[in-house]
Amino acid sequence: MQTPKCTYYLLAALALAGAGAAQTKVDLRTQAKTVDFSQASSTLPSRMGTGLAATCSQGETFLRLDAPAGRNWYTCLTANQWTLQGADTPAVGTGNTNFVLASDGSAAVWKSLGGDVSGTPDALTVNRILGRPLDSTVPTSGQVLTWGGTSWGAASLPAPPLSTVFGRTGSVTAQTGDYQFSQIGGTVLSTQLPPPGGDLSGVLSSATVSRLQNRPMAATAPTTGQVLAWSGVQWEPEAASGGVTSAFGRTGAIVGQTGDYGFSQISGTVGSSQLPALGGDLTGALTTATVSRLQSRPVASTAPTTGQALAWSGTQWQPQTIAGGVTSAFGRSGAVTATAGDYSASQVTNAVDMTQPTTYSAGARQRFSGSAMTAGLQVAPSALPTAAQTGDMVVDSGDSNQLKVYNGTSWVGATPSTTPANYVTTFVGQTTISVPGTTHRLGTANLLVACYDGSVPANMVEPSTITVDPSSYNVTVIFPAAQSGRCVINGYSGVAGTGGSGGAVTSVFGRSGDVVAGAGDYAFSQISGTVANSQVAAGVDAAKIGGGLVSSQAYGYLANVSSDIQAQLNGKSSTSHTHTAFGDVTGALATTVVAGIQGRAISSAAPLDGQVLSWSAAANQWQPASGGGGSGGGATMAGQLGDFGVTMTSSTVLTIGAGCSPATPCNVRFGGRTYSLTSGATATLNSGAGTAYVYFSASGALTVGHTMNVSCSNSCLATTGVTGFPVDSIPLYSWNAAGGSWGAAGTDWRSWISRSTLLAGTGIVTTEVGGQTTIAIDSTAVPTYLKNSVSFTFAQISAGTCSPDLTFALTGAAPGDTVAPGWPSGMASGLIGNMWVSAANQITVRLCAMGQTVAPASAVYSATIIRGL
Secondary structure, three states: OOOOHHHHHHHHHHHHHHOOOOOOOOOHHHHOOOOOOOOOOOOOOOEEEOOOOOOOOOOOEEEEOOOOOOOOEEEEEEOOEEEEOOOOOOOOOHHHOOOEEEEOOOOEEEEOOOOOEEOOOOOOEEOEEOOEEEOOOOOOOOOEEEEOOOOEEEEOOOOOOOOOEOOEOOOOOOOOOOOOHHHOOOOOOHHHOOOOOOOEEOOHHHOEEOEEOOEEEOOOOOOOOEEEEEOOOOEEEEEOOOOOOOEOOEOOOOOOOOOOOOHHHOOOOOOHHHOOOOOOOEEOOHHHOEEOEEOOEEEOOOOOOOOEEEEEOOOOEEEEEOOOOOOOEOOEOOOOOOOOOOOOHHHOOOOOOOOOOOOOOOOOOOOOOOOOOOOOOOOOOEOOOOOOOOOOEEEEOOOOOEEEEEOOOOEEEOOOOOOOOEEEEEEEEEEEEEEOHHHHOOOOOOOEEEEEEOOOOOOEEOOOEEEEOOOOOOEEEEEEEEEEEEEEEEOOOOOOOHHHOOOOOOOEOOEOOOOOOOOOOOOHHHOOOOOOHHHOOOOOOHHHOHHHOOOHHHHHHHHHOOOHHHHHHHHHOOOOOOOEOOOOEEOEHHHOEEOEEOOEEEOOOOOOOOEEEEEEOOOOEEEEEEOOOOOOOOOOOHHHOOOOOEEEOOOOEEEEOOOOOOOOOEEEEEOOEEEEEOOOEEEEEEEOOEEEEEEEOOOOOEEEEEOOEEEEOOOEEEEEOOOOOOOOOEEEEEEEEEOOEEOOOOEEOOOOOOOOOOOOOOOEEEEEEOOEEEEEEOOOOOOEEEEEEEEEOOOOEOOOOEOOOEEEEOOOOOOOOOEEEEOOOOOOOOEEEEEEEEEOOEEEEEEEEOOOOEOOOOEEEEEEEEEOO
């Protein structure tokens, strides 16, 4: 059970009373409620000195004696950090004479007066108006300020230009006709209008028609459908009766319209005089029309005889007798129409008889020409026939629609002469993927297999096992769980360059494809080593040496000759001999140094391991350089690799990752997650100037950040307001732009990335989710603060008694927790209080009156619990 704090205060008071005259130090921070130093002869509440103290605690103050007046009061808001209090007014110096104090938005600064005024603040002179200068000429009485083209200046008003008014001079008074109504602005007031009369009454601005043609109108209000009728004495509303209410469905002023009547409704007969005159191919009247033309071509008036036909004579249609003619077609007369069997295939040019095999003469060819829309020849895919003849060709629908030929024994695929580079197979919800060697047709067991899921961009998927049969080249991929996506099988067998730089041989001896040895591939000068005796035929054919003038036997004697010629040669190599070498070599014969190749100098720099001899046009010499194998060269620096490379394809277009494809994806990794780019993207500069930043965001998006007008295509995202690479991104390139065009070259920021491991220290915990590491406070090692406050109104408390307990909620509080109470700043004198955790999530407050009855005012009480240490 806890003892109320009021008991402790009473015991403390008794202890102080019993101390008598003993000297006691009082801690005003904890032992005094209200301290009044207004009657003290002096107070020194702050530390002071000629320089700021090196350390301080929160809440301390310091008086700096060596600072200018008004800039010497400091407080410690954060441990060991002093902050100047009051307005940070800049120092006043002789250089600031007649300056005024102003703000630049962040601090107070001294500013001189300028713009349209000059002089001291107490005697300003206006020299300009809106930046335009004022003439210094002193004005005279009656002058006005006038713009003279370069400055404002005093000038007299010009003399009145009027010589007459309305054609009159002197004292002009108003006369009728001086103005027309069209020249008078504004609106006539109702009081200026004459009273209405005649059929109108009231005022003109709200006149009432009280008569029609001077005949009175009744004031009776009409009802719907009534008409204005004459009663004999006045016009008044009456119900309409009889008469036509509408004509042709129309009311009001009816005029004739098309369709009002049909011919069947019109009686009588059209007179010949009412008919229009004939024209065109007809002549005469409509009732006796004569066809005198056909299609504007004249027809002769000659009467025809029996059997004649109307024929064109060259100038007109006229009757003529037709000789011969077809009397029947296909044995039929009359109106003959096409019927099956009218013709046989042999009678139709270029027709094909589908019932008979087509035969061609030996060597004959049929040419099929394709077009931009359709091909020239198509063999429909089908299953392989069970019965075939040698030479039959079929597009095999059961084997990826390959073209196959029957060789008399089996069907053989018409495969290309070159081996494909790779093969891609897709799968859905499978744990095992099998690709036969006859399907991928890579023709080797040296295969590389990589699998990816169906995400965009794709992520690499790790199989459990990948096996390749060494004989059939069948590929089998097994996943630990069902997967969907694609696998890429790469069977390309390029040759790595010197030093492993990865260059590729594109051709051998000027040939590509399956290269086999051919005569002339090498000359003896290109073959190193020595021919072994076993490789040379027995004997020497003298006929092949010197035209056969030396016998084979005599030539055999020469093999053991080492006479004076050899001795002279040996002497030539002596280091003491004075002869030196020239051309591509230097030095004595015994110490010859190759200093050039084909007349081109060689650098004397010592090469490093793996380097090759490379020509430098800039240095005009052969010199050591990092090796690149094959005739195709190859990358020698990481910055030359194709992954995520950025190139300028036009003045406004950047191409990103042009080499990224499903077969050769470009991959990036964030923590435990990998993103794949399988197609290139473009960034188009529409307008503006600045810098574009190309990077991969932590969410796996290929991003072009910029402050210009840039658009992206394909899998690229253009983001505005970016002025640098974000901290959670993988930088690729930056590229400057000016005048709506990209610069000539960008900056390559691609680099090998080393994973940085984060270890949690005391009070820190780390959590990694989705490739991101979150750093947080360890609540078991770092204190946690629980705090809440509430407004209470305690009832009056009699002297020497305590109030009823009041409670409020504090989430997380537990019995036994230490409570730091927050008492109201205006707590009444004579009160003491106590706070404690009385139950889970509950704080209890109790107030006690010491020597007098107290009625506490409503106030805010707070409680703080510190936990975790």
